[in-house]
Amino acid sequence: MQTEIIVAGFGGQGVLFAGQVLAYAAMDHGLHVTWIPSYGPEMRGGTANCTVIIADEEIGAPLVKHPKAVIALNRPSLDKYEPLVTAGGLLLVNASLIDRPVAREDVQAVYVPANEIAERLGDKRLTNMVMVGALLGATGVLEMNAVQESLKAHLPAKHHRLLPANYQALEEGAQIARETLAQAA
Amino acid sequence: MAEAALRAGCEAYFGYPITPQTELLEHMAARMPELGRAFVQAESEVAAINMVYGAACTGKRVMTSSSSPGVSLMMEGLSYIAGTEVPAVIIDVMRGGPGLGNIAPAQADYHQMVHGGGHGDYKQIVLAPASVQEAIDLTVLAFDLAEKYRSIAVVLADGSLGQMMEPAELPPMQPLKKGAPEWAVTGEPGRPRRQLTSIYLQPEDEETTNIRLLRRWMEIEANEVRYQGYYLEDAEIVLVGFGTSGRVALSAVRQARAEGIRAGLLRPISLSPFPTEAVKAAAQSAKAMLVVEMNAGQMLTDVKLAVQGACPVDFYGRMGGVVPLPDEVLAEIRRLHANPPADLNGHTRAAWLDRLELVRGGN
Numbered sequence: 288m289q290t291e292i293i294v295a296g297f298g299g300q301g302v303l304f305a306g307q308v309l310a311y312a313a314m315d316h317g318l319h320v321t322w323i324p325s326y327g328p329e330m331r332g333g334t335a336n337c338t339v340i341i342a343d344e345e346i347g348a349p350l351v352k353h354p355k356a357v358i359a360l361n362r363p364s365l366d367k368y369e370p371l372v373t374a375g376g377l378l379l380v381n382a383s384l385i386d387r388p389v390a391r392e393d394v395q396a397v398y399v400p401a402n403e404i405a406e407r408l409g410d411k412r413l414t415n416m417v418m419v420g421a422l423l424g425a426t427g428v429l430e431m432n433a434v435q436e437s438l439k440a441h442l443p444a445k446h447h448r449l450l451p452a453n454y455q456a457l458e459e460g461a462q463i464a465r466e467t468l469a470q471a472a
Numbered sequence: 473m474a475e476a477a478l479r480a481g482c483e484a485y486f487g488y489p490i491t492p493q494t495e496l497l498e499h500m501a502a503r504m505p506e507l508g509r510a511f512v513q514a515e516s517e518v519a520a521i522n523m524v525y526g527a528a529c530t531g532k533r534v535m536t537s538s539s540s541p542g543v544s545l546m547m548e549g550l551s552y553i554a555g556t557e558v559p560a561v562i563i564d565v566m567r568g569g570p571g572l573g574n575i576a577p578a579q580a581d582y583h584q585m586v587h588g589g590g591h592g593d594y595k596q597i598v599l600a601p602a603s604v605q606e607a608i609d610l611t612v613l614a615f616d617l618a619e620k621y622r623s624i625a626v627v628l629a630d631g632s633l634g635q636m637m638e639p640a641e642l643p644p645m646q647p648l649k650k651g652a653p654e655w656a657v658t659g660e661p662g663r664p665r666r667q668l669t670s671i672y673l674q675p676e677d678e679e680t681t682n683i684r685l686l687r688r689w690m691e692i693e694a695n696e697v698r699y700q701g702y703y704l705e706d707a708e709i710v711l712v713g714f715g716t717s718g719r720v721a722l723s724a725v726r727q728a729r730a731e732g733i734r735a736g737l738l739r740p741i742s743l744s745p746f747p748t749e750a751v752k753a754a755a756q757s758a759k760a761m762l763v764v765e766m767n768a769g770q771m772l773t774d775v776k777l778a779v780q781g782a783c784p785v786d787f788y789g790r791m792g793g794v795v796p797l798p799d800e801v802l803a804e805i806r807r808l809h810a811n812p813p814a815d816l817n818g819h820t821r822a823a824w825l826d827r828l829e830l831v832r833g834g835n
């Protein structure tokens with residue numbers, strides 16, 4: 288059993304860190320995991336992405352063409368990865384910055400106004416955690432508790448005052464994903 | 473790999489920065505002085521490898537690291553180290569080439585490291601990690617093997633390993649060895665003079681050295697072959713791939729299995745000595761073999777030599793820094809499964825290039 292997740296957005300949206308949070312949580316809970324950032328000229332264009340693979344057995348390729356889930360933090364990311372998500376897969380769309388719906392009907396779309404939620408919680412840098420929360424709410428790839436524990440374990444102590452807001456961001460993202468899936472069902 | 477090296481007791485590092493392995497040198501620059509050990513950023517790769525050569529003559533654990541173009545510059549030094557029979561560890565993080573190429577992951581230096589590079593009749597140990605954990609473990613092993621066989625041990629990785637995060641455990645810090653081997657030059661007064669050299673002006677003396685090197689290599693071949701097999705028991709389509717392309721092949725093999733195709737993977741860990749017997753054994757029950765590499769088919773030659781016609785050996789590779797995706801390899805497995813070729817003599821690469829044009833057109 289293997290889940291491939293691509294997190295994509297602008298540089299500065301916390302794309303790589305969002306992936307690392309997932310990677311640390313998977314590692315801390317005894318799963319196999321790989322994290323690899325985008326590697327190529329597209330980095331110079333201002334977009335960033337990373338691929339996280341979580342599995343219960345040795346992981347082969349750290350990159351895949353057709354991921355099971357994509358967190359799209361901006362429009363170019365949705366345009367790039369919507370055609371690539373595997374059929375039956377998941378598209379988590381940052382509706383704050385992406386002004387179009389998902390066109391494909393064979394994937395599950397979850398729209399999350401992540402920037403608005405982050406700003407309401409007091410820090411726009413929480414956008415990535417809202418989206419990670421939505422991933423957790425929409426899939427069983429990792430437990431919410433696991434991610435929160437790992438966030439605490441791997442965030443430097445000087446940032447621990449930010450933990451409650453990060454937990455809240457995760458919870459709100461998860462809540463939206465659960466509601467979306469309940470409506471779809 | 474840097475932290476693994478110093479925990480394995482590396483006492484001197486000499487290097488020159490080059491992407492994609494500069495992080496290794498950076499880590500050494502920070503950690504070696506902390507531990508009271510030698511770190512030198514040399515003025516060039518040529519200087520660095522000759523510093524390794526000199527330091528290796530003291531019997532201490534020493535190393536350098538570089539990437540493809542930098543390693544090319546080291547070839548003369550490597551030959552001298554081999555000829556002098558002193559242990560040294562080289563980490564080569566391969567990138568796209570030839571020439572300056574690019575900084576993307578590649579495996580195009582297989583021939584250079586496995587079949588020579590430097591002049592003269594010598595072989596060196598070459599280990600190819602496929603994961604972060606293996607990169608750590610093989611770095612430690614490289615020091616042990618280099619010392620045991622007075623040989624060069626190369627850890628041959630590629631740039632994607634350098635970028636990737638994976639869970640891994642570092643070994644404990646080894647205490648530094650006291651004393652020096654009986655061949656090392658240490659400047660100690662009062663004992664018989666020791667001399668280390670790669671100059672044997674009398675051809676018979678050089679031949680004696682060549683024989684000694686070859687006998688030692690045969691011992692290495694007998695003892696140090698390493699590989700990992702996946703789903704080989706009943707495999708009809710056997711893939712062979714090392715390092716990153718081995719990982720990609722593993723994903724493709726699993727997907728093929730899910731489709732009911734009996735595919736398996738043999739992943740050489742020691743490229744030199746090559747797991748010839750294991751490849752030969754896997755070929756006996758295979759309908760076809762597929763070698764997957766990030767080059768134009770370099771290990772392919774060694775696989776064909778091992779298989780000796782027991783089954784057709786086909787090839788799929790990407791070059792220039794392009795990493796193949798599992799789907800591309802899966803398509804190759806499906807093709808071989810549907811139409812196992814009777815014979816591939818002479819046309820392996822030509823047919824692959826035709827198929828590659830289609831893949832590239834589709835990108």
